[in-house]
Amino acid sequence: MVEIGSDRASLERLILQQELEKFLYREARLLDERRLEEWLDLLAEEIHYWMPMRRNVKFGDWDREFTSAETEINWFNEGKEILEGRIRQLNTGVHWPEEPVSRYEHIVTNVEIMDVTGDEIRVNSKFFCYQNRLQDEVNTWVGRREDLLRRDAETGFKVVKRKIILAQNVMLPKVVNTFF
Amino acid sequence: MVDIIRARGDYSIAEYIDSEKGTVSRELYVNPDIFEQEMEQIFQRCWLFLGHESQLPNPGDFIVSRMGTEEVIVVRDRNDNKIRAFLNSCRHRGMKVCRYDEGNALVFTCPFHAWTYDTTGSLVGAGFYNRPDASTDTLPRENWGLSEVAQFKNFYGSLWATWDPKAPSFEDYLGPFAESLRHCLQSSDGEDNGLEFFTPFQRHRLPTNWKVPGFTSVTDLTHTAMTHRSSQAAGLHQDRGQGKEKPTIPFPQEKYAIGDHSLGHGGMCTFYNQAGVPQYTNEWFEPGVDDYFRDATERKAQKYVDRVMAPHGWGGGHFAIFPAVMVDSWRLRWYHPHETGMTERWTLSGVDKNAPKEVKDAVRHYSERFNGPIGFFESDDMENWNYVYPASQGARARKLDYFFRNGIGHGKYDDRLPGVIVNGSYTEEAQRARFSRWLAFMEAKSWDDLYPINKSSARRIW
Known part of the structure; x- marks a missing residue:
């Protein structure tokens, strides 16, 4: 237990933890409530939004496990302009794999502060995303994220970098029309 | 060869296709007995696409690919540097x-009993094989290597194989499309085998019958406006960038839906009516990329001063190789059946080997955002391809037929591609050619009934 008042740094850390969790939960809520443009506001202009593919590799060959953002094909590997385009498409009402729209529930947990450097915070978290669509179309995506967040006067934080580590090899759902 | 459907005692497969009405029974897509027969008579016999040599540049490099429902190990040997392909199943217990x-x-090395194979597939050892009380003479190693494909072909860098020793050569299997495929594997400056392919395979599952995307998307211009309405509405056009130009110098060319009813290949192809190459038009966002492709196109034009390009899908189209590979000028997309109602879709995107990094990056990022389950353009298709299946499967629904009549009777032979029927680009000629060949495979006792193409094996059914 931290004795409040006796350890200012610990107290600040607790407050930061609370702020980060609040931010990440809000992000998840905006996605689930289909407020995609508001979600976009939480991303920095220069965001790198990256979800590598994951290979089955020999024990120890971990450097080959994730696809390279620099030279290989990834699931997501893009900036804000492309994400904006995706959201324009989702908001047309005629993107058939989302019409009728899905019921998504994003659960965010295991929020860990990894590093704080000035205004920038490296924070890791885990997600569980449940999709329920039409009568019986169910998909789940489970994984973790390594984020670089930056303090922002308006939205609390902005996501500057996000690496999404999905626990999947072949993409089992036919499409991915949500964000993590 | 057991005729699975006939063994059940109902009807001949030919009755599932009505060439007068231009229809195909939905039974072909939803019946597990037909699926089983397809695995035996189509996927065991046809030349199938495995990958590209640029995925395994060094001795000992391997990739695991698929042939139909089964996995194959594709490996470059350490001694002779040759690429070979083997069924991924241990000869001892099948692990x-x-x-x-x-x-x-x-x-x-198999993780079960340590049966160990080298990069030519030969069995080189097995667990406890040398023990005095393990009768070594009962394991004739030379007979127990991995099951190797019957024929393997490296065609301008693309890797193909068939399980059937009686299949014709890959070039004969392709017929007039061999030159089209060769052209699509050229770099944009017209060098043969000029592409490398980005790793790894992009792979995702699609809950539908393999023929839904495999046969429909051979060419399907009538789906674009409706299926891809959201990409159009959101301004995410098919093109690679903004500011797409129209050519200012016309080049005589014609676009057709084409189908080879005897070989099964076909798609949407452009025919070029004079030597040379069409003018390059800008299409990329990224700085410098258009400059590269414009220069490359000029270099290619010099190579084609007195050569007419083979018909191919350049400029928005693609053709498909039977049974399920779609070929563009820069990517290969193909379908692996898993079960009657489950397919796995794979994509490989290519780029000029010698292109600078910024060009490779632009092409790669385009592939990432365009293709597959997260690609904004192709994700549109997946919903339709998916729900065709459950909505065709019911006891009532499967008694109905699909309409494949569009343009029937209007096709003509064309000297530029011997044996191929040429029809309007919005017709279903290529799909009909698919079914002509599909039926031939499903009824043939062996390759003797399928090749060479002559009066008895030519099977234009409509």
């Missing part, structure tokens, strides 16, 4: 010998 997607191997 998967290799469970990695790719890597570099000295040998493949």
Whole structure:
């Protein structure tokens, strides 16, 4: 237990933890409530939004496990302009794999502060995303994220970098029309 | 060969296709007995696409690919540097010998009883094989190597194989499309085998019958406006960038839906009516990329001063190789059946080997955002391809037929591609050619009934 008042740094850390969790939960809520443009506001202009593919590799060959953002094909590997385009498409009402729209529930947990450097915070978290669509179309995506967040006067934080580590090899759902 | 459907005592397969009405029974897509027969008579016999040599540049490099419902190990040998392909199933008890997607191997050792194979597929050892009380003479190693494909072909860098020793050569299997495929594997400056392909395979599952995307998307211009309405509405056009130009110098060319009813290949192809190449028009966002492709196109034009390009899908189209490979000028997309109602879709995107990094990056990022389950354009298709299946499967629904009549009777032979029917680009000629060949395979007792193409094996049914 931290004795409040006796350890200012610990107290600040607790407050930061609370702020980060609040931010990440809000992000998840905006996605689930289909407020995609508001979600976009939480991303920095220069965001790198990256979800590598994951290979089955020999024990120890971990450097080959994730696809390279620099030279290989990834699931997501893009900036804000492309994400904006995706959201324009989702908001047309005629993107058939989302019409009728899905019921998504994003659960965010295991929020860990990894590093704080000035205004920038490296924070890791885990997600569980449940999709329920039409009568019986169910998909789940489970994984973790390594984020670089930056303090922002308006939205609390902005996501500057996000690496999404999905626990999947072949993409089992036919499409991915949500964000993590 | 057991005729699975006939063994059930109902009807001949030919009755499922009505060439007068231009229809195909939905039964062909939803019946597990037909699926089983397809695996035996189509996927065991046809030349299938495995990958590209640029995925395994070094001795000992391997990738795991698929042929129909089965996995194959594709490996470059350490001694002769040749690429070979083997069924991924240990000869002892059938365990998967290799469970990695790719890597570099000295040998493949089965995790069950340590049966060990070298990079030519030969059995080089087995667990406790040398013990005095294990009768070594009862394991003739030379007969127990991994099951190797009957024929393998490296065609301008693309890797193909068939399980059938009686299949014709890959070039004969392709017929007039051999030159089209060769052209699509050229770099944009017209060098043969001029592409490399980005790793790894992009792979995702699609809950539908393999023929839904495999046959429909051979060419399907009538789906674009409706299926891809959201990409159009959101301004995410098919093109690679903004500011797409129209050519200012016309080049005589014609676009057709084409189908080879005897070989099964076809698609949407452009025919070029004079030597040379069409003018390059800007299409990329990224700075410098258009400059590269404009220069490359000029270099290609010099090579084609007095050569007419083979018909191919350049400029928005693609053609398909029977049974399920779609070929563009820069990518290959193909379908692996898993079950009657489950398919796995794979994509490989290519780029000029010698292109600078910024060009490779632009092409790669375009592939990432365009293709597959997260690609904004192709994700549109998946919903339709998916729900065709459950909505065709019911006892009532499967008694109905699909309409494949569009343009029937209007096709003509064309000297530029001997044996191929040429029809309007919005017609279903290519799909009909698919079914002509599909039926031939499903009824043939062996390749003797399928090749060479002559009066008895030519099977234009409509």
